[in-house]
Amino acid sequence: MLPSPPAQAATLGVGYGNEQLWLGSFSSNGRQAYCMDIDALPPFGNTQHPELQTTLDNLTSVQLAQLNYTMGRWGESLDPAITAAVQLFVWDVADHETYVSRGGDGNYITWAPAEGRSTVLANLAVMRSEAAANAVMNPSASASIEMSDQYNGQLTIATLPASLQGTATLTNATFENGATTATLGAGTHRILGTPSEGAPEYRIGASFSAQAAGLGAGVDLFYTPGEQRILGTASFEPVTATAQTPMIPLDFQPEITTQVSAKFVAQGDPFVDGVTVRVTKHSWIAVNGSPIAIEAVGKLYGPFDEQPAEANAPPAGAPLAGTEQLTLTGPGTYTSPGTIIAPESGFYTWVWSISKEAQGANSKYLTASFTDKFGLVPETSVTPFRPEAVSKANQKLVKPGDAVTDTITVSSTNGRWLKHDGVFIPVTFEGTAYQVPGTLPPSQNAAIPADAQAVASATVTATGPGVYTSSEVVVPAGGFVTWVWEMKKQSQPVWIQPYLAADWADDYGITVETHSVRWPIQIVSEIKEYNVHLKGGRAFDRIEMTGFPDNHGTFTGDGYWNADVDEVTHTVYGPFTTEDELTDSLDLATAPTLTSITTPARNGTYQLGYTAEDAIKPVKPGYYVIVSVFVGDDRVQPFMSSPADIRERFFVPGDRQPVTVITQATPEVRVDEPFEDLALVQGTDIPEGAYLQFRAYGPQAPGETPVCDTPFFTSDKIAVTQAGIYHSGTTTTNTAGNVYWVETLYSATGKVIAEGTCGAPGETTVVLGQAEAVTVVTNEVVPGAIVAPKLADTGSNSLLLPFLLTVSVACVAAAIMLFSRRRTSQLGTDSDDSGDDDDSDDTESDLPHDVREDGDVIDTLLK
Numbered sequence: 001m002l003p004s005p006p007a008q009a010a011t012l013g014v015g016y017g018n019e020q021l022w023l024g025s026f027s028s029n030g031r032q033a034y035c036m037d038i039d040a041l042p043p044f045g046n047t048q049h050p051e052l053q054t055t056l057d058n059l060t061s062v063q064l065a066q067l068n069y070t071m072g073r074w075g076e077s078l079d080p081a082i083t084a085a086v087q088l089f090v091w092d093v094a095d096h097e098t099y100v101s102r103g104g105d106g107n108y109i110t111w112a113p114a115e116g117r118s119t120v121l122a123n124l125a126v127m128r129s130e131a132a133a134n135a136v137m138n139p140s141a142s143a144s145i146e147m148s149d150q151y152n153g154q155l156t157i158a159t160l161p162a163s164l165q166g167t168a169t170l171t172n173a174t175f176e177n178g179a180t181t182a183t184l185g186a187g188t189h190r191i192l193g194t195p196s197e198g199a200p201e202y203r204i205g206a207s208f209s210a211q212a213a214g215l216g217a218g219v220d221l222f223y224t225p226g227e228q229r230i231l232g233t234a235s236f237e238p239v240t241a242t243a244q245t246p247m248i249p250l251d252f253q254p255e256i257t258t259q260v261s262a263k264f265v266a267q268g269d270p271f272v273d274g275v276t277v278r279v280t281k282h283s284w285i286a287v288n289g290s291p292i293a294i295e296a297v298g299k300l301y302g303p304f305d306e307q308p309a310e311a312n313a314p315p316a317g318a319p320l321a322g323t324e325q326l327t328l329t330g331p332g333t334y335t336s337p338g339t340i341i342a343p344e345s346g347f348y349t350w351v352w353s354i355s356k357e358a359q360g361a362n363s364k365y366l367t368a369s370f371t372d373k374f375g376l377v378p379e380t381s382v383t384p385f386r387p388e389a390v391s392k393a394n395q396k397l398v399k400p401g402d403a404v405t406d407t408i409t410v411s412s413t414n415g416r417w418l419k420h421d422g423v424f425i426p427v428t429f430e431g432t433a434y435q436v437p438g439t440l441p442p443s444q445n446a447a448i449p450a451d452a453q454a455v456a457s458a459t460v461t462a463t464g465p466g467v468y469t470s471s472e473v474v475v476p477a478g479g480f481v482t483w484v485w486e487m488k489k490q491s492q493p494v495w496i497q498p499y500l501a502a503d504w505a506d507d508y509g510i511t512v513e514t515h516s517v518r519w520p521i522q523i524v525s526e527i528k529e530y531n532v533h534l535k536g537g538r539a540f541d542r543i544e545m546t547g548f549p550d551n552h553g554t555f556t557g558d559g560y561w562n563a564d565v566d567e568v569t570h571t572v573y574g575p576f577t578t579e580d581e582l583t584d585s586l587d588l589a590t591a592p593t594l595t596s597i598t599t600p601a602r603n604g605t606y607q608l609g610y611t612a613e614d615a616i617k618p619v620k621p622g623y624y625v626i627v628s629v630f631v632g633d634d635r636v637q638p639f640m641s642s643p644a645d646i647r648e649r650f651f652v653p654g655d656r657q658p659v660t661v662i663t664q665a666t667p668e669v670r671v672d673e674p675f676e677d678l679a680l681v682q683g684t685d686i687p688e689g690a691y692l693q694f695r696a697y698g699p700q701a702p703g704e705t706p707v708c709d710t711p712f713f714t715s716d717k718i719a720v721t722q723a724g725i726y727h728s729g730t731t732t733t734n735t736a737g738n739v740y741w742v743e744t745l746y747s748a749t750g751k752v753i754a755e756g757t758c759g760a761p762g763e764t765t766v767v768l769g770q771a772e773a774v775t776v777v778t779n780e781v782v783p784g785a786i787v788a789p790k791l792a793d794t795g796s797n798s799l800l801l802p803f804l805l806t807v808s809v810a811c812v813a814a815a816i817m818l819f820s821r822r823r824t825s826q827l828g829t830d831s832d833d834s835g836d837d838d839d840s841d842d843t844e845s846d847l848p849h850d851v852r853e854d855g856d857v858i859d860t861l862l863k
Helices: 059-072 082-096 096-101 104-111 114-134 355-365 803-804 808-825 856-862
Strands: 011-017 020-027 031-035 051-053 140-147 154-160 165-171 173-177 181-185 187-192 205-210 219-222 230-233 238-246 254-260 271-282 294-304 320-328 332-335 346-354 380-383 387-393 408-412 426-433 453-462 468-469 479-487 515-516 522-527 542-545 568-576 595-599 605-609 622-629 649-652 660-665 667-669 678-682 689-700 725-728 737-746 752-755 764-768
Touching: 011 031, 011 082, 011 205, 011 737, 020 082, 020 104, 020 808, 031 082, 031 219, 051 332, 059 082, 059 219, 059 230, 059 271, 082 096, 082 104, 082 114, 096 104, 104 114, 104 808, 114 542, 154 181, 154 205, 154 238, 165 515, 181 187, 238 725, 254 346, 271 294, 271 346, 294 355, 332 542, 387 426, 387 453, 387 479, 408 453, 408 479, 453 468, 468 808, 542 568, 660 737, 678 737
Parallel strands: 140 238, 667 764
Antiparallel strands: 011 020, 020 031, 031 230, 051 219, 140 154, 154 187, 165 181, 165 205, 173 187, 205 238, 219 230, 254 271, 271 332, 294 320, 294 346, 346 380, 387 408, 408 468, 426 453, 426 479, 479 515, 522 542, 542 605, 568 595, 568 622, 622 649, 660 678, 678 725, 689 737, 737 752, 737 764
16 A cells, blocks of 8 residues: 655635635645535645545535535635635535534625625535536446447447446547547447458457546545534546447459550550559458468450440440450559550550459458449550641741741541541641742752751641641741751640650652742832922932842743843822822822832832933823832742832922912910911912811810810901911900810802911910919119010010011012922922032022921011
């Protein structure tokens, strides 16, 4: 027998008060205990180790069970409102007469602080109710096991009280979560048998153990000689129960999955299958220490055009390539003998089976027969096929940047074209365009010349035998380009490559597989003088031609490719009334023609108009343009210069000039201040009855796109009788923003002669918000300074208008001369050629031929 632990004094635990007046637990031997004797001295002496008591004084079994239940459930609390209630409960049961004689709850509750008394009494009421209902004098447990099959069963636990929980431990079984132990209470619990590896039979056992703290008729007594006895929860032994099944006979279920050793098997090579065996029920049974032997049969079905559909059994009439057998002695991986040889291209699929009836004496150990499915992808091998093509280019003459296509006819040379998911396996054929060295057509050859460069490629994806058109590719540069078509396994999608038996390619330089990417040429030219005199004047042009092959003009053809065209035509079209007619949409077939000049179709610089044979002599005033045309041939693209090319224009002025209008609006005002627009009308042929109207639109927020839909101001019809400056008349607005002016010059019948554009430069008046304050400063007049006289109010805000009206005719003439000189300078007259012809030198006499809408001339006059 072990010696008793040494005695030690109890100390105050959790509660209210102090050593003189205490309501709560005492702490002794690592536990909390409660006073039993109200009148005894506190247990501050040598408190002995607690001992289990199933009889104590005159307490009944029910009272002992209630004391044990209450202290077991709440006695170890760290809440003084709970431990104080436990102490009151213990006094009331263990020393009831004294407790009642001293005033019971009403007396001893005063030992607790006033603010906590209601909580203590409420806890005490719960304890009395719970103890009366749940205290158990003799807790117990029982266990039983019932199996529904070899592995699935139920463990049933019964307890008193029903709320009792403990630890259940299984042998040769687990609970649903896979554990062999579980904390549980009364009820039925599902279990799963786990026999040892290879066992032909086994049994399941179960044990249950519950710590019955607070249950049973007893308490632990802490004795202090001559002092207060204190009580704690009884230290009863755990409640236990056990159960086991009879011996359970076992069987097992082997199953097979396979993975072919090679997914793709060449014709004439053996089919080999990797067989994986697993057990889906129990484990492989061993008899007398040795695993039993099982025979498996593998059948290889095929060939098929595509992966067979998965099915529980082969379809009726499925071709059978061969049969093999394997002896299985446990789970693991096996390899088929490899006696079946691939006869041709196609899909071949394995089906493996194990027959229970065919196993003889070992049949009893098998749960059932097994057959895997037909058409499983991992159990299928493929013999590849050989796709090839015959091709023909669809275009003969192209130009750099053109998209070209090709037509190919494809087939398989080793039998069937295999399928995937019900359709033929797609195969991509690549056509590579090679730049032929030099400038002449290539010669056919099986090898590609080392100096031939790949410049483009096209692809055709064939989805089975047939005729296909390639995807478009762009040819980048001039010269001859020939195609070589090929089918390369490595160029196919990864999943397709193994289905193909070999690469294929056709010859280089096949005639019908060659394009002439015709050379793009450039003809850059510029007229020497923009203005040409009507009488005796001549125009001169400098032509630069580039882009022709160096040997252009010498190739005479080879029977498939035509000879070079060695001529470029330069035609002078005109006269035209206005420059607006010279656009890319000009119909040259009906346009007036002055003359045509031809040059060789070869690279170089050509001077036109310098000889009697190619003289360019205009006979009528107007606008002219030179258009150069090359009709094209099998090596060079057609070319036509633009009729809108300003560098190829020249102007022959007449005796009279067209009517034009230049405008300038008041630049800036504040709201409610007057502003206006001015128009400078020029020309020698102003029609009788012509008139101007000015329209103002807005105001709009700055930065917005100008919109001129509905004017807020429209001027009177202002008669225009001669060249000069005309006023719109003033208007005002009380809104800040941009005001856009548009002037229109009409004939007497209302036909528009000239009209401005919305938002044109110089035709915007910025209206500012009203200034917060205006300060007037009077400056001293400096002696000798010129002071402008006060003018009559004419409705204009410009002090210079009377002067402009007086000198308008002079201004018009000056503006014309200024504009004519500036325009001539802007056209970039070639100084290197000056003096070649006296008839074209005098540009100062030429008149302007276009109208600017920006008011530059008016600004120049005002300056």
